[in-house]
Amino acid sequence: MDCRQGKLRLQKWYVPLSDKEKKKITRELVQTVLARKPKMCSFLEWRDLKIVYKRYASLYFCCAIEDQDNELITLEIIHRYVELLDKYFGSVCELDIIFNFEKAYFILDEFLLGGEAQETSKKNVLKAIEQADLLQEVRPALTGKAVIIIINILAYFHFIFLHK
């Protein structure tokens, strides 16, 4: 796999699947979504599911939902998650997610659980994360953010699997 293309930044599964299956599915999905042109609609049928995706700068956010689920609200779930990341990291960029992947997971867990929105209030989610951050012990030493290395980013992918 070309490291510039279709790298997974985060994945979350709400259905039990084997690692092999997960790899196969992500590979297929990356191809499908990459092939989409701008201005195409954000929904597509894929196997028995519907894929809802949206591109933010270099990242694609994808959710797989079931036939009965509401596409537009899923699109806004993605947006709300991006807003949460943005607020937390302060103008989020891909590198924040790479270097603080565990935080991205924690925020996701506060927002979505079991594939369903748990707390849709932005304030409440962030309050929960902040509280947790305050519980941290003082770090041994060192600066705020991790070292930032800038490289040319083409298409990096970021997957969330939302599945009921």
Next chain:
Amino acid sequence: MPAVSKGDGMRGLAVFISDIRNCKSKEAEVKRINKELANIRSKFKGDKALDGYSKKKYVCKLLFIFLLGHDIDFGHMEAVNLLSSNKYTEKQIGYLFISVLVNSNSELIRLINNAIKNDLASRNPTFMNLALHCIANVGSREMAEAFASDIPRILVAGDTMDSVKQSAALCLLRLNRTSPDLVPMGEWTARVVHLLNDQHLGVVTAATSLITTLAQKSPDDFKTSVSLAVARLSRIVTSASIDLQDYTYYFVAAPWLSVKLLRLLQCYPPPEDASLRSRLTECLETILNKAQEPPKSKKVQHSNAKNAVLFEAIALIIHHDSEPNLLVRACNQLGQFLQHRETNLRYLALESMCTLASSEFSHEAVKTHIETVISALKTERDVSVRQRAVDLLYAMCDRSNSKQIVAEMLSYLETADYSIREEIVLKVAILAEKYAVDYTWYVDTILNLIRIAGDYVSEEVWYRVIQIVINRDDVQGYAAKTVFEALQAPACHENLVKVGGYILGEFGNLIAGDPRSSPLVQFNLLHSKFHLCSVPTRALLLSAYIKFINLFPEVKGTIQDVLRSDSQLRNADVELQQRAVEYLRLSCIASTDILATVLEEMPPFPERESSILAKLKKKKGSSKLPDMDDSRKNVNGNTEHAEDAEVASKTPQFLLEELISTDRPHPSSSATMLPTRTMVPSHTFTDNLNVNSAPSSGASLLVDVFSDFSSAAPTESSDEHFPRFVCKNNGVIYENQLLQIGLKSEYRQNLGRMYVFYGNKTSTQFQSFSTSVSSNDVLCSQLNVQEKPVDPLIEAGAQVQQILNIECVSDFSDTPVLNIQFRYGGTLQNIAVKLPVMLNKFFQPTEMMSQDFFQRWKQLGAPQQEVQKIFKAKNQMDTDVTKAKVNSEALGQCEHLGPSVTDLSYSINMQSDFSFMILLLLWCFYESSQLTSLCSVAFTPPALRFRCSSVGRCGS
């Protein structure tokens, strides 16, 4: 947000991540990872005890490596150790590792569960949340077993923090999905439903998801949630946008909660309570109204959230399918979206309209948008939107617009994406068949399909067109003409050659009168395609050729030459070779009569569900597709009515005959069919055309065809048609390749007259034709049969008549046999036919009051005077049908005794010259939900016993 809170700065992790990102190649990356893995392994194994921070850092590195796509087979124990740390971040990383890398190691699960148990009991909300998140993320059975009973308690406890309640609700939802049997809600149900009233909207949101999932499984237990959900929804939709503070999303009040509440309501039918129902209708109207208001923000998030609620409301309206007003409004709203500049909205509008099209209230409203949908098909740039447009056209199609829709789909097909062509082909084929008033249009459409998208026309499609042409004689001539013309094209698709070969082989004679399509022209046209075709098509063409030999004796020589050529007789393909050899031999040996019989026109195919529809269903999954049969029922009752009318217009006798002779051989397995079948013994295409006759009998008939006729044939006897005559007096009693025997009979009191018609089916005369009726000794004294002389010569194709006079002397149980002898081409033929003269032919109905009936019934108490038979009824008993049936048995006038349809009694009474009596009682009842009929017959003469079995059969 203070910068301090960002990350907890595991410097080693950051360095490692940058190292990986600096790797120039995959190999370098793998090398760096392996180095790190070795380092971590040695640290974990080292003697020096690691502190919490280092453990956390290494576990986090392992997690990162795993997320890059590498396998991790150690570190689980260290992660579990982190769970019991007092430090929040260490615990958090431990849980994350466990959530991402679940391992079914039972020892580990026990340790993990232990840690979770401690955290759940800790009363520290942050720790409790971590534990609940972990359970929800893993959701394994072991965890369900361990915690399913604790979590509902946490959920409904009064002192639980809101955020913990939210996690508990969704955690329970996850466990319910994975192991529903382990999550009994019984005692908690009422309190869980009550969460819909919670002050905290986050709790309500989480609880609504949980209740929806539970209500889908056991709707009755959660019925009370409907009124609460409606009340909650009503408060949300009427609130000013700022009322809900942070739950307002881009000026839309609690869109997630609204969508979830509307989803929950879709688990139930419309509320029965009038006030509740009107409140819900108000909510839905408000949502529809709001969609019309000018947007409060230009942001796409605003319109998305608003429309998400709108679409869910429309889904509920469609689900209820009871408010025509709302349905039509919904349809109009969607109609506006069809031309919206947002692709997403166009897509969703097309999708929603598909379901609206199946409601009888909105079908017409949907149809008004046909032009927009057609233009979407032509102009949309996104294939998934075009696909939705095709689906919608398919769903909105009915008799009134079928021609337009099919034409548009056909023209779209020329440029359609390859990925959806096959589906469009199936849809066009189904619509063309379903709405064909005039079958010439159907034939044109299918041929166009093959022309435009031949490669995507599956076998089912061309099988189907042949089935239809064969079953409908009004279209056969047109079909022959059309395929002939289509085959003129210099390059035509192989599927067209198949259809053309089959149809010309059957019906080429219908257009042979025109010199432009004379037999030879037809043959040359077909044969010009032969060499370009695959083996199965060539095999089919060979069959068409042999059929030509039968249809057009004038081209026999030409075709024989073709069959005789080396490329056929010595073809490498065994199937082709076999056909060439057999057909050639057949055409040389068999007389024209035999050829005519062997190569007779195909009999009609049994009517069955279109194989195409089945294929489309399979392809799409039945849920995805508005089921044509179901949805049409509401919308275009006329289709079904037309079929009903057809049934109704059949004469009662015809119906009766159908009902009684259900065991009659099916056309596809009748004797005339077999020789044709034999000619194509192993090829699948005939099998797929639903010809199911047994090959073994086919083989034996092949022997008959080729056996020589010089020796005397053994006596053939046949009582195949006999059972039909139990309730019938006229019809064909016997038929073989040479002779057909028809009967016409009438009976009055104890006398009968039977007209026997002998038809010569061959082109040679029958000589020394003679007949005799034989009865066994006992029967001779009971039944007199006197035969009038018959002409000893029957000319080719002619029919002669013979009269038999019959007199019933006393009750009898045997049947006379008619023996026929004649010479055909020097061969002596012997045929014996059982004559359908039965006791019931001499029955006469007698009317009787029910009182009398039962009195007489009681008198006939002796065991040998009563027969009872219980059998499974095939149909609900219908008074009129049964009456007609029993009357045709000549058993008597019926008198309705029972009060209900399922408990009918008939009294039938018969008197003949010998004045004995038959009483018959027939009623229907249900036995373990299976319709059953009981037939009791009481009679005077014991000889009647044998008849009861056939009475029983009639009753069924």
